Amino acid sequence: MSHGDVQQTLSYPIPSEAALEPPAEWARLRQECPVAKVKLPSGDEAKLVTRYEDVKQVLADPRFTRQLTADDAARLTDSESGGVFNSEMSKIIPDHGEGHLRWRRLVGKWFTAKRMAALRPQMAAIAEQLIDEMVERGHPADLKASLGFPLPVYVICDMLGVPADDRDRFSRWSDMLLNLTRYTSEESTAAQMDFFTYMSGHVAAKRAEPGDDLLSELIKQSAVEGEGLSDMELLATGIGLLVAGHETTANMIGKMVSMLLADRTRWEALLADPSLVRTTVEESLRFDANAGFGLPRYLPEEAEIGGTVLPRGTTVICSMAAANRDEGAFDNAGEMDLRRSPNPHLAFGSGAHSCLGQSLARTELQVVLEVLLRRLPTLELAVPVEDLKRVEGLIVGGLAEVPVRW
Amino acid sequence: MKVTVDEDKCCGAGQCVLLAPDVFDQREDDGIVVLLDAAPPEELHAAVREAAAVCPAAAIDVDENA
Numbered sequence: 001m002s003h004g005d006v007q008q009t010l011s012y013p014i015p016s017e018a019a020l021e022p023p024a025e026w027a028r029l030r031q032e033c034p035v036a037k038v039k040l041p042s043g044d045e046a047k048l049v050t051r052y053e054d055v056k057q058v059l060a061d062p063r064f065t066r067q068l069t070a071d072d073a074a075r076l077t078d079s080e081s082g083g084v085f086n087s088e089m090s091k092i093i094p095d096h097g098e099g100h101l102r103w104r105r106l107v108g109k110w111f112t113a114k115r116m117a118a119l120r121p122q123m124a125a126i127a128e129q130l131i132d133e134m135v136e137r138g139h140p141a142d143l144k145a146s147l148g149f150p151l152p153v154y155v156i157c158d159m160l161g162v163p164a165d166d167r168d169r170f171s172r173w174s175d176m177l178l179n180l181t182r183y184t185s186e187e188s189t190a191a192q193m194d195f196f197t198y199m200s201g202h203v204a205a206k207r208a209e210p211g212d213d214l215l216s217e218l219i220k221q222s223a224v225e226g227e228g229l230s231d232m233e234l235l236a237t238g239i240g241l242l243v244a245g246h247e248t249t250a251n252m253i254g255k256m257v258s259m260l261l262a263d264r265t266r267w268e269a270l271l272a273d274p275s276l277v278r279t280t281v282e283e284s285l286r287f288d289a290n291a292g293f294g295l296p297r298y299l300p301e302e303a304e305i306g307g308t309v310l311p312r313g314t315t316v317i318c319s320m321a322a323a324n325r326d327e328g329a330f331d332n333a334g335e336m337d338l339r340r341s342p343n344p345h346l347a348f349g350s351g352a353h354s355c356l357g358q359s360l361a362r363t364e365l366q367v368v369l370e371v372l373l374r375r376l377p378t379l380e381l382a383v384p385v386e387d388l389k390r391v392e393g394l395i396v397g398g399l400a401e402v403p404v405r406w
Numbered sequence: 407m408k409v410t411v412d413e414d415k416c417c418g419a420g421q422c423v424l425l426a427p428d429v430f431d432q433r434e435d436d437g438i439v440v441l442l443d444a445a446p447p448e449e450l451h452a453a454v455r456e457a458a459a460v461c462p463a464a465a466i467d468v469d470e471n472a
Contacts, residue, residue: 060464105436105437108417108436108437109435111437112423112432113421113423114423114431114432278424342459344459348462349462350462350463351417351463352463353417354463355419358420358421359424
């Protein structure tokens with residue numbers, strides 16, 4: 001590669017020709033240009049990191065902060081708020097040190113593996129019900145709209161004590177808040193305002209009349225310890241959990257099922273041995289080449305990644321999906337191996353900020369897959385895999401539709 | 407095999423509990439790791455190694471020679 005090529009600025013996100021396949025650039029970047037200059041939708045420049053070790057280091061290194069609201073941080077989009085990562089809301093929850101630790105531990109107790117395991121029957125019942133409704137409507141059906149999208153909203157709304165009637169509004173808000181390019185700045189700001197108003201009312205209602213949900217528990221704890229979360233922190237927590245817990249898992253359900261049906265021997269292997277569900281979910285998370293934007297970080301001081309010195313003020317984008325295909329970290333990284341173990345993929349990030357809701361996501365994905373295998377063993381894609389299309393413009397990657405029959 | 411955990415590093419992801427519930431648990435009040443068995447029996451070694459390998463905070467240390 002010539003020096004000129006290195007200097008060439010890639011547009012980011014990098015488009016991919018096939019919905020389930022990684023862009024060809026990933027392998028080249030990992031090999032030749034592991035810290036690459038990229039241009040974001042806003043026009044601002046950032047550095048893209050694609051190697052496993054580098055991504056892992058950046059995500060775990062406290063010098064790479066989440067202060068994307070800094071004056072010289074790259075804006076992701078050209079909308080005024082700069083999207084969900086640059087928003088004012090993102091500053092309310094402490095992002096480092098003691099404050100972050102306190103928030104993380106207060107909220108984290110709600111997401112322990114045991115609590116999530118206890119939610120299994122409830123999740124399975126929701127999945128059964130959604131599948132019943134899909135079967136009733138007949139095939140071909142869109143698995144994303146019928147099952148993938150509603151299930152995580154139902155689960156997270158239950159956790160937050162949001163009434164069932166409001167689930168669909170949440171779904172729409174979550175979609176708009178995460179959108180980078182599909183909606184106009186006015187639409188996105190209006191959605192943020194509506195969501196904010198709703199959540200303010202919801203937090204106030206929970207303060208007045210606590211229920212058996214996460215927000216009520218956090219409020220109760222504030223009263224007891226005198227050091228709980230402020231109203232703004234509660235609000236930001238509620239919004240953050242909805243945004244983080246909905247679209248990510250919703251899309252992952254559709255992508256996981258598509259990957260398994262794209263080569264039906266995978267589906268058949270699972271039918272023959274359902275004990276593969278756990279490792280299959282992990283491998284689907286690793287293999288997902290359409291994972292979305294990645295995680296941005298901001299450097300308030302100079303730091304080095306894999307031998308490249310980055311000046312203060314640099315914005316770094318971590319592509320966990322590219323890192324998950326790194327041959328240096330995973331044998332046969334380009335193969336989907338349903339038995340891969342251990343599978344230390346970075347789909348949930350790494351270090352102190354790794355996904356708070358990962359046990360929730362894992363449990364939802366495992367339950368959905370178990371119920372689908374049991375209820376619809378003859379499931380198959382209703383279109384050729386080449387016809388699957390990506391959703392454009394979201395921070396979270398997904399498929400526009402997942403047409404299936406059975 | 408001797409297992410140690412670092413509570414300060416732990417981010418409460420819960421992977422270890424899902425993989426080896428007889429060896430790891432999470433505290434009720436904050437989700438931080440609790441080591442139930444520092445010297446697990448041989449049939450659990452594979453699960454413990456996997457838990458250490460996938461811990462997002464690298465908070466689990468396994469000494470194979472102990």
